[in-house]
Amino acid sequence: MRMGSTVLGALAFAALAAIAPLLPPWLISLATIAFANALVVLGLIILWRTGLVPFGQALFYAIGAYAVALIGRYTPIRDVFFVVFVGAVAAGIVAYLIGFLLARYREIFFAMLSLAMSMILYGILVKTETLGSTDGFHVEAGSFLGWRPQGGTRNLAIFWLVLAYCAIAAWLVAYYFRSVAGSLTHPIRDNEIRVEFLGVSVDRLIHLKLVVSGVLAGIGGALAALAVQHVDPAMSYWTTSGGFVFVTILAGAGSVAAAFVGSLLFELVRSIAVTLVPGEWQMILGTALLLTILFLPEGLGSLVSRLRQRWRRGTAP
Amino acid sequence: MNANTSPILAVRDLEKTFGSVVAARDISVSVPAQQTVGIIGANGAGKTTFVNMITGHLAPSKGSILFEGRDITGLPSRAITRLGISRSFQVAQVFPTMTVIENMRIASAIARGRDSMLGLMSTPLDTPETAREADAALELFQIARYRDARAATLPQGVRKLLDIAMAVAGAPRLLLLDEPTSGISIEEKFGLMEVVMSALKTRRITVLFVEHDMDIVGRFADRVLAFYDGTVIADETPEAVLANPQVQTLISGTRAHGAGAAHA
Numbered sequence: 128m129r130m131g132s133t134v135l136g137a138l139a140f141a142a143l144a145a146i147a148p149l150l151p152p153w154l155i156s157l158a159t160i161a162f163a164n165a166l167v168v169l170g171l172i173i174l175w176r177t178g179l180v181p182f183g184q185a186l187f188y189a190i191g192a193y194a195v196a197l198i199g200r201y202t203p204i205r206d207v208f209f210v211v212f213v214g215a216v217a218a219g220i221v222a223y224l225i226g227f228l229l230a231r232y233r234e235i236f237f238a239m240l241s242l243a244m245s246m247i248l249y250g251i252l253v254k255t256e257t258l259g260s261t262d263g264f265h266v267e268a269g270s271f272l273g274w275r276p277q278g279g280t281r282n283l284a285i286f287w288l289v290l291a292y293c294a295i296a297a298w299l300v301a302y303y304f305r306s307v308a309g310s311l312t313h314p315i316r317d318n319e320i321r322v323e324f325l326g327v328s329v330d331r332l333i334h335l336k337l338v339v340s341g342v343l344a345g346i347g348g349a350l351a352a353l354a355v356q357h358v359d360p361a362m363s364y365w366t367t368s369g370g371f372v373f374v375t376i377l378a379g380a381g382s383v384a385a386a387f388v389g390s391l392l393f394e395l396v397r398s399i400a401v402t403l404v405p406g407e408w409q410m411i412l413g414t415a416l417l418l419t420i421l422f423l424p425e426g427l428g429s430l431v432s433r434l435r436q437r438w439r440r441g442t443a444p
Numbered sequence: 445m446n447a448n449t450s451p452i453l454a455v456r457d458l459e460k461t462f463g464s465v466v467a468a469r470d471i472s473v474s475v476p477a478q479q480t481v482g483i484i485g486a487n488g489a490g491k492t493t494f495v496n497m498i499t500g501h502l503a504p505s506k507g508s509i510l511f512e513g514r515d516i517t518g519l520p521s522r523a524i525t526r527l528g529i530s531r532s533f534q535v536a537q538v539f540p541t542m543t544v545i546e547n548m549r550i551a552s553a554i555a556r557g558r559d560s561m562l563g564l565m566s567t568p569l570d571t572p573e574t575a576r577e578a579d580a581a582l583e584l585f586q587i588a589r590y591r592d593a594r595a596a597t598l599p600q601g602v603r604k605l606l607d608i609a610m611a612v613a614g615a616p617r618l619l620l621l622d623e624p625t626s627g628i629s630i631e632e633k634f635g636l637m638e639v640v641m642s643a644l645k646t647r648r649i650t651v652l653f654v655e656h657d658m659d660i661v662g663r664f665a666d667r668v669l670a671f672y673d674g675t676v677i678a679d680e681t682p683e684a685v686l687a688n689p690q691v692q693t694l695i696s697g698t699r700a701h702g703a704g705a706a707h708a
Contacts, residue, residue, distance in 0.1 A: 308557075310569040311564070324521055325551055327558050332561070
């Protein structure tokens with residue numbers, strides 16, 4: 128069955144990549160951002176499972192994005208693989224550094240401290256005139272190992288790039304969830320003392336989870352910057368972080384696939400809501416969240432497992 | 445046979461102070477491999493402080509602890525666990541929202557990958573070996589029939605056994621049991637200790653156990669350390685300790701407090 132979900136996931140990504148040229152451009156743009164953000168959500172799920180909810184994950188998202196933007200501004204390097212790599216590393220380093228502080232806190236303290244960190248970055252970005260202050264600045268178009276697509280082709284190429292990163296990340300995170308480290312979720316929530324006395328440092332493990340989630344958010348931000356070709360301080364603002372938490376609740380922490388489906392659904396609902404009721408679109412999103420919490424407390428992912436259970440009960444004699 | 449080889453645990457001049465309060469002082473003990481040592485003493489006599497210092501839960505203020513000839517004084521508990529010292533707790537420390545077998549599998553799986561974060565990330569939780577090991581451990585500690593029960597719903601005795609089984613999963617050479625029979629009814633105490641001690645003998649583990657009940661100590665310990673006021677006042681065979689008049693006067697409170705009513 129595990130082999131099955133890996134194959135199924137690979138097929139889903141391949142199918143999306145294959146039909147992409149047939150999709151309308153607005154949907155491609157929307158899906159590009161949705162999947163880039165899904166990487167952040169994937170990182171959130173890693174922390175969520177251990178009982179940690181970071182309200183400031185946009186910190187790493189913005190660092191990934193600004194790293195890409197700064198390379199474009201101050202160097203002649205345009206290669207997308209290189210700039211995304213730098214974005215990931217930059218976010219990873221910041222996660223590693225603040226992890227020394229953050230990994231010692233749990234629950235609301237962890238959440239608020241994470242929020243505080245992201246707002247510090249927001250404050251710095253807003254005050255920095257050379258980086259365009261609240262307006263942000265333009266991100267140079269990327270090249271793909273020397274290839275420089277333009278217009279619609281460029282959008283498609285970015286979408287494929289995002290899909291490739293998502294496929295690799297999904298596979299790695301699924302592998303991680305099956306590992307001992309990935310399984311130390313309920314145990315940490317239940318009883319840290321027992322985990323320590325089994326020979327594992329809980330703080331170090333949380334530090335590790337934080338770095339992994341930071342790198343994922345960094346990649347997401349870097350890809351989003353390449354897609355939108357613009358960065359601004361709002362990427363690190365708390366509402367951006369809130370959006371990621373929103374999608375995580377919508378998707379549920381149960382599966383890797385849910386992060387992608389949830390993120391896509393969120394962007395779709397948001398864009399439809401904005402079109403329908405430009406002034407009150409937040410109300411529609413809020414209602415969606417409320418309904419999710421009431422009727423699908425474990426997120427969209429739990430729909431699949433519910434169906435699977437029903438199917439099993441149906442077929443088993 | 446092993447009497448002349450170096451001790452598995454050698455404690456010298458151990459002391460622990462909390463501000464002006466002396467919780468432990470002048471403790472020097474040497475334990476040969478595969479001995480079973482009972483630790484007795486009234487509440488506040490320093491028994492748990494002693495256990496906590498050996499397992500790294502507390503750093504000693506003075507003195508040294510050698511495990512298999514290696515200085516482990518002041519190391520963090522997880523490092524001491526990895527070196528081969530494990531412990532159980534007075535209040536069983538298990539994962540209450542998980543089932544018994546899930547608890548056991550986590551313990552077995554951690555033992556395989558705990559030496560590094562990379563090891564923990566690359567070791568899968570579900571392997572045939574960990575599954576087999578976990579089931580074998582439940583058999584050894586005779587709790588296999590609770591396999592799929594949530595740990596929160598377990599009877600006290602079963603939870604204690606699970607706690608000890610998890611402590612043993614990493615194949616320790618030295619195990620410290622802090623009051624393994626506390627909270628267990630008198631009728632069940634002997635049965636529980638029978639199971640634990642025979643399992644630990646099978647695994648050739650050296651045991652230090654804190655116990656209030658003199659009957660249990662007399663039945664299972666090769667040697668007894670009697671604690672009073674933070675230090676060891678007697679270190680003899682169970683028979684000698686029970687006959688020791690100083691122990692009788694100073695720790696008699698323990699006997700009334702514990703379940704050793706038969707001796708009172």
